[in-house]
Amino acid sequence: MKSERIILGIDPGTNIMGFGLILCKKNQISLITMDVLKLNKLSDHALKLKKIFETTLSLIKKHHPDEFAIEAPFFGKNVQSMLKLGRAQGVAIAAALLMEVPIFEYSPKKIKQSITGKGGASKEQVAGMLAHILNLKEVPKYLDASDAAAVAVCHYFQNKNTSQAENYTGWKSFLNKNPEREVK
Numbered sequence: 001m002k003s004e005r006i007i008l009g010i011d012p013g014t015n016i017m018g019f020g021l022i023l024c025k026k027n028q029i030s031l032i033t034m035d036v037l038k039l040n041k042l043s044d045h046a047l048k049l050k051k052i053f054e055t056t057l058s059l060i061k062k063h064h065p066d067e068f069a070i071e072a073p074f075f076g077k078n079v080q081s082m083l084k085l086g087r088a089q090g091v092a093i094a095a096a097l098l099m100e101v102p103i104f105e106y107s108p109k110k111i112k113q114s115i116t117g118k119g120g121a122s123k124e125q126v127a128g129m130l131a132h133i134l135n136l137k138e139v140p141k142y143l144d145a146s147d148a149a150a151v152a153v154c155h156y157f158q159n160k161n162t163s164q165a166e167n168y169t170g171w172k173s174f175l176n177k178n179p180e181r182e183v184k
Contacts, residue, residue: 006032008065008101009152010056011144012073012088014048015040017055018142020149021063022134024156031134032063034145045084049091056095068096069104069155071111071147104155111147114154126150 004025011018020034037055039048060068070092073085096103109119116129127139127146133153140146 005066006063007067007069007152007155008059008063008096009148009150009155010068010070010089010092011147011151012052012070012085012092013039013144014045014052014084014088016142016144017052017088017092018144018146018148019055019059020145020152021059021065022149022152022156024160027160029134029153029156031136031149034140034149036142036144045087049087052088053091053095056092057098060095060099060101065101067104067155067159068093068101069106069151071151072105072107074108104158106151106154106158111150111154114157115150123147 004023007022007024009020009022016039017037018034019037021032022029023032037051039051042048042051059065070089073082073089093103106114112121112126113119115121115126115133118125121129123143123146124139127143130136130146130150130153131139134149140149
């Protein structure tokens with residue numbers, strides 16, 4: 001794993017899409033940027049999807065992230081809302097696929113738990129803890145932006161130890177590297 005990498009986090013939405021980019025250097029993370037794409041002035045759903053795709057593509061071209069992390073759609077009561085959210089997620093993922101950026105998906109509960117320690121944390125709690133983690137002077141204005149940055153930070157937390165972890169190709173490989181563990 002590289003000693004320095006950029007992670008793009010996306011909080012998909014058809015009215016507001018949040019995005020956040022973090023820089024990971026060794027064991028430290030810092031915020032590059034976070035903001036929202038406001039789509040509520042567009043009435044046509046297809047045009048919203050096009051704008052999500054274009055914006056995600058633009059962010060990738062500008063910042064060259066090494067990894068792309070996105071919040072998975074959650075199961076709500078309104079099927080139409082879930083469908084629209086899934087489409088928004090899909091076009092953002094398509095932009096990452098087009099640019100060949102590895103994609104990682106996290107449930108809202110996993111993201112909240114990773115940032116706050118509680119899977120049922122509120123958006124405000126996530127934003128407050130994120131401000132602490134990233135040493136921000138103030139809590140982010142837009143909760144969708146902080147949610148997106150939280151997706152990126154969650155991905156960092158989930159994968160920060162993978163470069164230090166031992167990789168094994170199988171049981172024989174494990175025993176070769178740990179001969180004292182073999183049962184004779």
